[in-house]
Amino acid sequence: MRGMSTVVCAIVGALFVFSVTGCLRFTDKTQSRYASSVVDYLYPKQDVAEVPTIPHLSLPLRVGVAFVPESSRMSSVERLTEKDKMDLMQRISGEFRSLPFVKDIELIPSAYLTPQGSFTNLDQIRTMYGIDVITLLSIDQVQHTDEGLLSLSYWTIVGAYVVRGEKNDTSTMMDAAVYDIASRKMLFRAPGTSTIKGSATLVNLSEQLRKDSAEGFSLAADNLVVNLHDQLKRFQEKVKERPQEYVVKHKAGYTGGGSLGGAYALTLLGLGGLALWRNKKR
């Protein structure tokens, strides 16, 4: 009898322990963040102000693209390898290579940017690559993981392998800030965002999170390209409207266009059409 009661107590105790840890497991939420900041990179000493001057843009421009280093206080596991970064930069820059006022786009490896390197680092890169303008890409990705009701099936052990009880949210923001290096002036910027909601089993959670992370970056990059096109058009209008704030020059190696223009074309059409009509009338 005493032996039986001991066994029962042991079982009840075990169940109690399992349920408590299970409850803790049920209420466990995880969050991870991977971020970099243009402000931290360019202005590490917050008490020193860098005053921009009027940018002199010599067309066609040589443009550099680079990812800003992760800030040391925000770093976590590196989610973007150098190859991933290069692929993303390739994709973003591909949309702009054929622009007539862009002579060349250089993809700058992350190793050339030092954390908190500021404009001194940019001057070094400018000398190395001969670029006039640089596009600094920064990222901010947060992943939340919660456990849903289906996670109760983990108790069955098999459930941990087959039931997708983990709910994941991956929010990504990618920002592109275009700077004229010589004048230290930011010309324009554009964001790209994405949100991915997914699920995973307990066993393949980390793998699913990596996939969601990669997809998040990819979708944010696509969104960024669209917004960059818009902001570039707005910047072109701004340059025309405020010539005192932006000086545009043409340098050797420029693009030429044979173009007739609207007013001239309409004048030719009008006169030519009139002459042909009068010819026909006779």
Added chain:
Amino acid sequence: MNLRVPVLTCFMVGSALLVYRFPHLGALLAYDRQAILAGEWWRLGTAPLVHFSASHLGWNSLILGAAGWAVEALGYRHFWLVCAVAALAPGMVYILVAPELAVYGGLSGLASGAVAYLCLGNLFTKGPNRVLWMAILLLMVGKIMAEVSLDVPLFARPDGVPFRALPLVHAAGFFGAACAMLWTVRSRGQDPLEVRGCS
């Protein structure tokens, strides 16, 4: 009077539209100095098919379409010569004398050539509208000369895309039209009305 189908005009305008629709084609066909010197000689002739903005394409296509259509429909001979000279001459000159020009494109040379050819053909007819045709020719000459002296594109503002004016392109169109007219008149040796294939 039998009107002919403007095959050449439709081909050129259609090609320009296609190239604009697929930017990778534009990158392959535009006048690119470095690429030409590396052996991509076809760019000397295909450069006119490339445009840098919608308005650049739109206005050029409109004028070439209208003038080219009139030239071909009315049966003017040797229009192909106008197009060949307007397409090839600028590239060949620029590769030799303009090392600072990296990229160029646009149908305006061919459009100018088509308008000039139409004007010259009608001037030779000694009809009552010669003044009007002469006025069009003078307008075109004036624009070229102004662009040469000021080095800015007159009237052309293609969506804010900055580019350098290339008056030589329009002058090449003129030259092509003059060559074609000269050849036609000499080969016929008669009233320039005979330059047309219809009565």
